[in-house]
Amino acid sequence: MTAGIPLLEGGCHCGAITLAFSTALVPASTAARACDCSFCRAHGAAWLSDANANAQLIVHAHRPEHLRRYRQGSETAQFLLCGACGVLVAVVFDEDGDTYAAVNAGCLAARETFAPAVTASPQTLAPAEKTARWRQLWIRDVQIQA
Ligand SMILES: [Zn+2]
Numbered sequence: 001m002t003a004g005i006p007l008l009e010g011g012c013h014c015g016a017i018t019l020a021f022s023t024a025l026v027p028a029s030t031a032a033r034a035c036d037c038s039f040c041r042a043h044g045a046a047w048l049s050d051a052n053a054n055a056q057l058i059v060h061a062h063r064p065e066h067l068r069r070y071r072q073g074s075e076t077a078q079f080l081l082c083g084a085c086g087v088l089v090a091v092v093f094d095e096d097g098d099t100y101a102a103v104n105a106g107c108l109a110a111r112e113t114f115a116p117a118v119t120a121s122p123q124t125l126a127p128a129e130k131t132a133r134w135r136q137l138w139i140r141d142v143q144i145q146a
Contacts, residue, residue, distance in 0.1 A: 005054050010108035012082035012089050016066040019089055020058040021103050021139070023050040027113040032105035033120035039072045039079070043088045046117035047102040049138040057101050057139045059090055061146040074127050077134070080144075092142060093134050100138035 008027075011018035025048070032046035040047075049055075059080060061067035066083040080090045092101045105111050122130050 005056075008108050008110050010089075010103070010111075012085050012087035012107065014066075014082060014085035014087075016061065016063040016084050017080070017082045017087075017089050018060045018062065019103060019107060020056075020060070021048070021050075021108065022054070022056040023139075024052065024054065025050050027110055027115075029115060031115040032117040033102075034117040035123075036119055036121050037073055037123045039070075043104070044106065045088055046105045047091065047120075048105045048108070048114070049102040051137055051140060053140070055139050056141040057090070057103060057143070059101075059142075059144045059146075061144075064146040067144075067146045073123065074130065076127060076131060092144070093131065093138065095131060095135070098140065099142040099144075100134050100140060101142040102134075102138050 005022040008021040034046040068081045068083040070079045
């Protein structure tokens with residue numbers, strides 16, 4: 001975690017995977033993005049991220065065998081799911097040795113304090129536009145501990 005930055009904690013339902021999202025975002029004025037692709041809709045996922053340099057996400061798999069990765073659509077991003085309880089916790093994207101991520105807002109303990117989610121349609125973007133958007137919006141300091 002980053003010193004001086006509020007920490008939002010969360011994780012999957014069974015506790016096998018926990019999330020620690022350090023961010024200065026103010027929940028009441030931050031709306032998660034409800035992606036309208038078929039996979040995110042099936043999960044009811046809405047994504048939060050913070051591209052500021054002091055933001056950080058730690059995904060910790062207390063039971064590493066339950067950390068599942070799934071690619072869909074353009075297969076550019078990887079969804080992180082718990083193999084035990086099935087909850088979708090985060091999405092990550094690797095490029096040039098850097099990892100970018102967004103968090104599924106529903107997995108954070110503070111989920112009720114965020115502004116209502118807004119719909120986003122990344123599936124309408126070309127692959128290069130999509131990755132450019134993620135580099136711009138997603139968390140840049142990402143650690144996956146498994
Ligand atoms: Zn779980």
